[in-house]
Amino acid sequence: MRPTAATCPRTRAPYPPLVPLVPHSSGKSLLNGIVPIPSTRVDLTPHRDELYDRILDAIVTGELPPGARLAEPEMLTRFDAPRAALREAMHRLAAVGMVDVAPRQSTQVAPIEPDRVQGTFAVVHAVVAQGIAEGTPLLTDEDRARLTAYSLTALADEVSTREAIRTNAVVSELYGVFFERIANPEYDRLRGWLNPTLLRVNAQFADEFDAAASRRHQRAVVAGALVGDTTAALEAWEANATVHLPAALARVRGDEPVPVAAPSPLIRDRAAELVQRSILDGTLVPGEILHESALMEWMNISRTPVREALARLAALGLVEQAYHRPARVATLDPLAFQQAMRATGLLRRLALREGFAQDPGGTTAAVAEAVTELDRGASVVEAATTMAARVEVLTSNAVLVELIARSTARVRWYILHDPAVSATLNAALIRDLHAALVAGDVDRADALVDQLYTVDANALTQPQESA
Secondary structure (H helix, E strand, O other): OOOOHHHOOOOOOOOOOOOOOOEOOOOOEOHHHOOOOOOOOOOOOOOHHHHHHHHHHHHHOOOOOOOOEOOHHHHHHHHOOOHHHHHHHHHHHHHOOOEEEOOOOOEEEOOOOHHHHHHHHHHHHHHHHHHHHHHHHHOOHHHHHHHHHHHHHOOOOHHHHHHHHHOOHHHHHHHHHHHHHHOOHHHHHHHHHHHHHHHHHHHHHHHHOOHHHHHHHHHHHHHHHHOOOHHHHHHHHHHHHHHHHHHHHHHHHOOOOOOOOOOOOOHHHHHHHHHHHHHHOOOOOOOOEEOHHHHHHHHOOOHHHHHHHHHHHHHHOOEEEEOOEEEEEOOOOHHHHHHHHHHHHHHHHHHHHHHHHHOHHHHHHHHHHHHHHHHOOOOHHHHHHHHHHHHHOOOOOHHHHHHHHHHHHHHHHHHHHOOOHHHHOOHHHHHHHHHHHHOOOHHHHHHHHHHHOOOOHHHOOOOOOOO
8 A cells, every 4th residue: 555645754745656657668668667776786986996096006107206195085085985995995005015004194105115126026027937937838819919919019119118118018918918818816916916016116217227128028028929939938038127127226226215104003904913813723714704793892993994904804815805795704715725826836936046045055954944844744734834934034025025924824724724735745845845955956946846836726625614
């Protein structure tokens, strides 16, 4: 029965009449004369990823220069975004070193620090090399057509080459092709953490690079990839990397540093660490729903830092989030673990190389300790964990250490829930690794670490979700 004026005390008036029948374009009237609500969702606010990209682009291009204050009221107006989305974007930018957030103080654009640039470029060097090595044999005709088009346009001359560096087409249209073909989300996660610094340096210091040399090396990368010659493509990439880093560092070191307040842990950081620790030790199990209200009561904090902490853990792959649904502890299937191990192994190989270059004796001793643990009956996982921790402290690359901590969180989480992992790892590889380092054969050692972190997904089991 339709309500009457008596049932509408607030208006004391009857509801308006029903909408007349509306002719449909087909000539038929819509059911009951009421236009149905479209099923396609419409987002009337800037998408969170889009907002992040817009602010990042302003920092990368220098529109927001180092040291620029990022007052929230001005940022809300400038980017026409809701407060929650802006804060989430700022926290993501802080996680990749683009902004500095100080408690109870202003947020500002982070300076371009020489040590961070050097550390980032070293990791990018290794990541792109891995992408070329894995991606070249997989390239399709469509991929080769994209590479050819890039070579003909972006590398037509020195001017276009420099512009490709400045606009970072070299990142997306050249090296991005390899990663798209590999389709390892863990490599993409690493690039998401590394690329902001790379993009920023390329955009702001492109004029410092040797465009002629870069053009020559990039064309050689394309030429090698087009014929499936992985070795030639890798050699060209190695040569190209030597052009970029010295020029970038020379320019960055010449800039006047912008003083920033020393970072200190925020409530969201402590909350994220507590939840992460609870995931890694098994207190929170795969698939478990993470109700915000329960987390607020548990940690005695408000909703905002809880949401920020969950977003941070989602970036690490430990938590899954979806709009209008509660977050939950992630589930990691065997294929995802295999991909995470590949990414972690890439970083561990770089740590081994850097550690051996800085302290060959210490690196060899670290692996020797792992061999001793094996002799005492320790599992391969335990011995490898000891070795990795000892080698990690020997590198001075803070960016590498930071990324290792982020990447290994997912690996440790999976190992906790799948006892089959230990059986897939070969203890002999650790013993062979020690022998290679004693002989000073770093290339052999690198290959052995690569094998250690290459697992057979078919030999693993699926972690159980919580009931």
